[in-house]
Amino acid sequence: MSAGLEVRGLNKAFGGLTVARDINLDLNPGDRKALIGPNGAGKSTFTNLITGILEPSSGSIRLDGRDIGRLSEAQRVKAGIAKTFQITNLFKSLTVRDNLRLPLLERRGLTGRPIRRADRDGGVEDEVESLLAQFRLSDLGDRTVQRLAYGQQRLVEMAMTLALKPRILILDEPAAGVPSSESPLIAEAIAGLPQDLAVLIIEHDMGLVFQVAQRIIVLVAGAILTEGRPEEIAADPRVRDLYLGAHHG
Amino acid sequence: MRRALPFAVMLVVAVAAYYAFPYNLAFLTRIVFTMILVLSLDLLLGVTGIDTLGQAALYGSGAYAAGLFAIHVWNDPLAGLAVGALAGATVAFVSGLFLLRAHGLTLLMLTIAVAEVLKELANKLDWITGGTDGLGGIQMGPVLGLWDFDFIGQTGYIYAVSVLFVVAAVLSVVTGSPFGLSLRGIKDSPARMRAIGTPVGRRKLAAYVLAGAVAGIAGALAAQSTALVSLSVYDFQLSAEAVLMLVLGGTGRLWGALIGTAVFMTVHEVAASVNPFNWLFVIGFLVLGVVYAAPRGLIGLPEELRQILRRLK
Numbered sequence: 001m002s003a004g005l006e007v008r009g010l011n012k013a014f015g016g017l018t019v020a021r022d023i024n025l026d027l028n029p030g031d032r033k034a035l036i037g038p039n040g041a042g043k044s045t046f047t048n049l050i051t052g053i054l055e056p057s058s059g060s061i062r063l064d065g066r067d068i069g070r071l072s073e074a075q076r077v078k079a080g081i082a083k084t085f086q087i088t089n090l091f092k093s094l095t096v097r098d099n100l101r102l103p104l105l106e107r108r109g110l111t112g113r114p115i116r117r118a119d120r121d122g123g124v125e126d127e128v129e130s131l132l133a134q135f136r137l138s139d140l141g142d143r144t145v146q147r148l149a150y151g152q153q154r155l156v157e158m159a160m161t162l163a164l165k166p167r168i169l170i171l172d173e174p175a176a177g178v179p180s181s182e183s184p185l186i187a188e189a190i191a192g193l194p195q196d197l198a199v200l201i202i203e204h205d206m207g208l209v210f211q212v213a214q215r216i217i218v219l220v221a222g223a224i225l226t227e228g229r230p231e232e233i234a235a236d237p238r239v240r241d242l243y244l245g246a247h248h249g
Numbered sequence: 250m251r252r253a254l255p256f257a258v259m260l261v262v263a264v265a266a267y268y269a270f271p272y273n274l275a276f277l278t279r280i281v282f283t284m285i286l287v288l289s290l291d292l293l294l295g296v297t298g299i300d301t302l303g304q305a306a307l308y309g310s311g312a313y314a315a316g317l318f319a320i321h322v323w324n325d326p327l328a329g330l331a332v333g334a335l336a337g338a339t340v341a342f343v344s345g346l347f348l349l350r351a352h353g354l355t356l357l358m359l360t361i362a363v364a365e366v367l368k369e370l371a372n373k374l375d376w377i378t379g380g381t382d383g384l385g386g387i388q389m390g391p392v393l394g395l396w397d398f399d400f401i402g403q404t405g406y407i408y409a410v411s412v413l414f415v416v417a418a419v420l421s422v423v424t425g426s427p428f429g430l431s432l433r434g435i436k437d438s439p440a441r442m443r444a445i446g447t448p449v450g451r452r453k454l455a456a457y458v459l460a461g462a463v464a465g466i467a468g469a470l471a472a473q474s475t476a477l478v479s480l481s482v483y484d485f486q487l488s489a490e491a492v493l494m495l496v497l498g499g500t501g502r503l504w505g506a507l508i509g510t511a512v513f514m515t516v517h518e519v520a521a522s523v524n525p526f527n528w529l530f531v532i533g534f535l536v537l538g539v540v541y542a543a544p545r546g547l548i549g550l551p552e553e554l555r556q557i558l559r560r561l562k
Contacts, residue, residue: 114429
């Protein structure tokens with residue numbers, strides 16, 4: 001039985017349109033892999049298949065050897081797979097602390113509890129403060145999320161996902177929309193992720209990809225074109241064609 | 250201390266109203282049980298983000314259940330409240346199972362449809378419900394076996410206010426709890442709630458059932474206080490007015506529901522007595538004014554004023 005995520009022969013079609021074609025992927029503890037590809041390559045579809053938002057047409061998804069292909073999105077989160085959203089998706093009218101409390105309470109199975117105040121669980125509060133400190137958000141804890149800068153919102157997004165203590169973390173374009181002045185914050189936050197966490201990052205910002213990824217998978221038209229170390233991918237003429245056009249110098 | 254303050258204000262206002270309007274206790278009692286109905290709506294619309302125009306379905310079921318229970322089984326008021334709550338919760342559970350799969354306009358239409366179906370059902374079952382004549386002959390026993398309902402309505406008022414306190418206290422605890430926080434999360438982003446592992450559908454159903462129980466209590470109180478249940482308990486107008494009261498007072502904060510109900514019903518009463526034909530104008534302008542000047546409702550007015558003053562400085 002292998003540890004981590006094991007995807008084999010994953011296919012997804014909407015009618016006659018195939019959006020994922022025979023995808024194989026292994027994601028083991030400590031891995032830092034990046035999934036790149038042009039717009040419409042099927043990157044988001046692939047993450048939606050992994051997280052259970054979409055159901056595959058065929059193929060298998062195993063976590064620690066256990067088939068999770070039939071589990072709901074919520075059940076897969078409980079099993080240890082979590083993702084951040086491509087477009088920030090936070091509880092905007094709530095404070096940063098409440099945004100972190102919710103996943104922490106959920107992880108402990110407490111969000112169904114109708115008594116005692118939500119901010120009175122000592123263990124949860126300690127973790128809230130620790131996450132705030134880790135992502136340098138301590139001064140902003142009582143601010144509603146809608147009043148944060150976008151880069152800070154992306155950090156809250158990552159902190160919330162990390163609060164679930166996932167074993168597999170999918171970062172869906174963590175730097176999308178973040179001004180360049182704030183993007184070092186994102187790189188720093190990714191570098192600070194727990195070492196044993198398996199991370200799959202989907203990103204268009206190649207600077208960030210080459211900075212954080214140990215291996216890169218290139219997806220084109222729903223199928224894997226190639227996979228390799230960053231320097232191998234950078235040297236691959238097919239990838240260069242893909243990003244720079246067929247007749248680059 | 251901060252959490253106890255609204256209850257202290259409520260107590261002072263309730264006592265002051267009791268002494269200031271000793272011959273209007275029936276009207277004050279009507280305000281109180283309507284407040285409970287609007288509180289139940291706030292749990293759905295304001296806290297959880299479930300749009301509904303069919304709160305009367307839950308309220309009316311509580312009213313009929315409590316009325317029938319008092320006539321045929323036992324006329325104890327508290328037992329009647331429990332039966333009303335159970336009826337409201339049951340209707341919410343059964344209807345919620347399919348209603349809550351819908352969103353937006355579809356959901357609004359379905360909530361209206363449920364209330365209309367129940368209204369027609371109550372009409373057809375006239376041998377049980379009294380149909381268009383209404384369910385009469387409700388004679389309640391003494392509250393806790395001690396206090397009889399009197400002609401002036403003193404017992405009815407104190408009883409209704411006590412129930413309002415208990416309901417408000419319970420909802421205050423629930424909305425401040427992890428469960429309440431998860432409902433606020435669902436209102437902001439159901440997709441994110443699912444992504445953190447929350448069973449959103451089940452959680453919304455739980456909120457709907459709780460709101461059903463509260464609306465059922467409001468209906469039961471109405472039946473017990475007025476000793477009559479008519480088909481109007483399922484009226485669309487009741488559901489729509491409850492939404493107006495909530496918007497007027499401010500959504501999502503419970504106390505806004507109480508303020509909105511008190512203001513709406515008082516203005517309604519006064520305007521209708523001054524001009525029985527054009528009172529709707531007054532209500533219309535009041536809602537327009539509040540929505541324009543204080544989008545967060547009357548409860549948000551102090552904050553709006555503070556912001557205006559800050560800008561002027």
